[in-house]
Amino acid sequence: MVPAVDETRTPAEVVHAVLDCVSRAVMGDASALDDMTELYADPTYVLHPMRPDLPPVRTHDDFRRHASAIGTRRARPDSHRAADVVVRETTDPELVVTEFHYETIVDGQTLITPCIWVTRVRNGRIVEARDYNGERHAA
Template identity: 35%
Template sequence: MSIEEIVTAYHAAMLHKSPDELADLYAEDGLHEFPFGGLAPFKGREEIRAGYRAMWGATAFEAEEVRRVSLYRTTDPEVVVVEQNAFVAAGDQRITVPGLLVLRIRNGRIVHARDYMDTSAVTQVRAAAS
């Protein structure tokens, strides 16, 4: 898969809240880190799958749209930075969750992701879904 295809598929997985679609984008030994928010990293495709299944299953929200704002290519051909907004419905609220993804992609798979989410927006989603 190309970088464009991976980013598009990543956003589709978010929109579908599909841990299987998301995990299948990763190398078997891929790493997904959350530098903000105090979450432990997911190590390996199956831990990514299980971790997202638990996270997305724990909060009652619906992703209405995931919009790519920008995709920045770096001087390292394996690394891209994706600026994105997730628009979600939680309870009776519509909340925008901005984020940045730093992805290292090798041989058509994500080998490392650093997921920078707006933790205050995530907190709003959790509160509204309660």
């Protein structure tokens, strides 16, 4: 469970909290969506450059619409987690670059989704992000 927003939380801690919420949401935990929404500022600006079909996320309402699809896009997997997470700090104290992959197991088959997130966090909330999520492929 993600604690209430903490303005002293580092950008790396916020990103780890979002990753936890995504995994919980994919596995069907409805409270994860509310927890994740609170980790984003309102307004915010989130883009998915590799998914031009997705509109930018600018408000909490936009974010709830976007995030609610997480648990409904596919059949519920056997497991889902972020793996090999590396959060790189930059010379800008608000900005981190996170490299990882989602590891999803469906019917015994492991699927990998490579990801890079570029995230700006201010006062414990994401104010801007570019999420580069690749295509799923068999491990």
